[in-house]
Each structure stands twice: as C-alpha cells, then as structure tokens.
Amino acid sequence: DVKVTQSSRYLVKRTGEKVFLECVQDMDHENMFWYRQDPGLGLRLIYFSYDVKMKEKGDIPEGYSVSREKKERFSLILESASTNQTSMYLCASRPPGDSPLHFGNGTRLTVT
Amino acid sequence: QKEVEQNSGPLSVPEGAIASLNCTYSDRGSQSFFWYRQYSGKSPELIMFIYSNGDKEDGRFTAQLNKASQYVSLLIRDSQPSDSATYLCAVRSNFGNEKLTFGTGTRLTIIP
Numbered sequence: 562d563v564k565v566t567q568s569s570r571y572l573v574k575r576t577g578e579k580v581f582l583e584c585v586q587d588m589d590h591e592n593m594f595w596y597r598q599d600p601g602l603g604l605r606l607i608y609f610s611y612d613v614k615m616k617e618k619g620d621i622p623e624g625y626s627v628s629r630e631k632k633e634r635f636s637l638i639l640e641s642a643s644t645n646q647t648s649m650y651l652c653a654s655r656p657p658g659d660s661p662l663h664f665g666n667g668t669r670l671t672v673t
Numbered sequence: 674q675k676e677v678e679q680n681s682g683p684l685s686v687p688e689g690a691i692a693s694l695n696c697t698y699s700d701r702g703s704q705s706f707f708w709y710r711q712y713s714g715k716s717p718e719l720i721m722f723i724y725s726n727g728d729k730e731d732g733r734f735t736a737q738l739n740k741a742s743q744y745v746s747l748l749i750r751d752s753q754p755s756d757s758a759t760y761l762c763a764v765r766s767n768f769g770n771e772k773l774t775f776g777t778g779t780r781l782t783i784i785p
Contacts, residue, residue, distance in 0.1 A: 592771050601681075603777035604717075604761065611771050619772065651716055659705040659724060659765065662773055664716040 564588070565665035567652050573671045580639040582668050584652030592655050593635035594662065595619075595627065597648040604651065610635055611657075642672045676700060677764050679776035688785050692749040696762030696776055699743070706738060706745045707763040707773065717761055721747065752783045 568583035586593065594609040596619075606619030608627040616627050624646060628636045635654075639646055649669050653662040678697050686692040694708075705724050709717035723729045723736040723745065735748040745764075749756055759778040766774065 594772070596775075601777065604775040606772055606774070609772055617772075657771065659722070661707050661719045661722055662717075662763070664718070667716045 565652055565654055565663050567650075567665040567668050569668050570666060571669050571671075573673065574639075574642050575673055576643060578639075578642045578672075580642050580670070580672075582637040582639075582650055582652075582670070584635045584637070584654075584665055585633050586635075586654040586663070587633065588654065588656075588663075589632065590654040590656050590663075591632070592657060593629065594653045595625075595635065595637045596651045596653065597621070598651060598667075599648050607637065642670075644672050646670065647672045676774045677762055677776040679760075679762050679779045681777055682780040683782055684779055685782045685784055686752050688752055688754060688783055690752055692752045692756065692781055692783070694747040694749075694760050694762075694779050694781065696745045696747075696764075697743055698745070698762075698764045698774075700764070700766045701740075701743065703740075703743075703764045703766050705765040706736070707765075708734075708736060708745075708747045709761040709763060709775075711759045711761060711778065713758075720760075749781075754783045754785055757781060757783045 595607045596604045610629040626638045652665040707722045708720045711717040721736045737746045761778045762776040763773040
C-alpha cells in the first residue's frame with residue numbers, strides 16, 4: 562500500500578512565522594502535490610512537482626513556496642504565515658499517467 | 674465557469690436506495706476522471722476512476738462517463754449509513770498535464 566506521511570496532524574503558528582509542512586511518500590512516485598482544503602472551496606492546488614528539484618505553480622501559489630530535494634520528500638513553506646492561510650493542507654503523490662492520487666492524512670494549520 | 678462542478682448538496686437518500694452524484698467539467702480535452710470519498714476530518718480516499726465513455730462497475734458503485742456531454746456520475750446502489758460522506762469528483766485535463774482539478778464535493782447523507 563502507498564503511504565504518504567505528513568509530519569504534523571495539527572499545527573498552531575503565529576502570524577509572520579515561517580512554517581514548514583513536510584510530506585514523505587514511500588512508493589517512488591514522480592509526482593507530488595500540495596492542496597489546501599477550505600469549506601465551500603474544495604481542494605485547491607498550491608504547487609506540484611513532477612521530479613526532484615522541479616516544481617510548478619498550481620492555482621493558488623501566492624504566499625507559498627516548495628522544496629523537493631529528494632524524490633520521496635516534498636515540503637511546503639509558508640514564508641510569512643497569515644491568518645488567511647489557516648486551512649487543512651493535504652499532500653498527495655502518484656506516478657505519471659492516469660493513476661489516482663494517494664493522500665496523506667492532512668495537516669490542520671491554524672495561524673493566529 | 675468552474676472547471677469541475679458538483680452540486681454541493683446536502684443530498685439525502687434513504688438507506689437501501691440508489692444515490693446519484695453528478696459532476697460536469699469544462700475542458701473537452703479531459704482524459705481521466707476520479708471519484709473520491711471523504712469522511713469528516715479525514716483525507717480523501719479513492720473509490721473509482723474511469724477513462725472511457727460508458728459505465729464502470731465496482732461492487733455497489735458505478736461510474737458513468739459521457740464525454741460528449743462533459744458529464745461524469747457516480748451511482749451508489751443499496752446505500753448504507755457508512756456511505757454518508759462528501760464525494761469529490763476530480764478530473765485530469767489532458768495528456769502531459771499531471772495535475773488533477775477537484776470539484777467542491779457533494780455531501781451525501783444516508784437516512785436509516
């Protein structure tokens with residue numbers, strides 16, 4: 562079974578802090594994704610990566626950056642956290658082509 | 674127009690009846706379609722995927738795809754209370770595009 566592990570289930574951070582969300586997958590998938598999920602807005606893609614050191618902006622990249630130094634690890638960085646970044650963050654991975662996404666358990670981030 | 678649209682519900686269905694969930698998409702070049710189930714506070718889990726026009730059955734679930742009408746649906750037969758969840762439709766636009774776009778989800782409640 563594919564396992565996608567997000568380092569934290571719940572996080573509380575202060576406005577202006579730099580925040581790192583970590584995600585690790587164990588199935589050697591090329592593609593990794595960061596989504597955020599908000600009530601009424603569904604899942605929105607922040608960034609994705611199709612290979613080590615490669616990244617592409619999703620639909621809502623503003624205020625975020627990512628890092629992929631190793632194939633199994635994809636990090637989401639909030640350079641200066643703001644209250645409007647309070648959300649559920651979901652990491653996912655999949656191989657190329659028509660394969661489904663496998664999600665991690667999610668990180669619920671609260672910025673106060 | 675949103676890329677992937679779903680009726681947000683809530684949709685209430687009596688136990689044992691058929692639940693019908695619908696999804697429309699705007700990109701005619703879309704190639705692959707996925708249905709995910711998400712319980713409250715949990716991450717999405719894959720139920721079914723479909724690539725070709727027509728029906729695809731898996732147990733109590735049937736996915737139906739009509740590319741001409743840009744429409745994909747999920748039928749749940751013999752609905753059970755455990756089917757109560759939010760159902761997310763996801764679409765992969767075209768070959769070479771690795772990202773999936775999600776609808777906002779339909780909340781389904783099965784009434785015992």
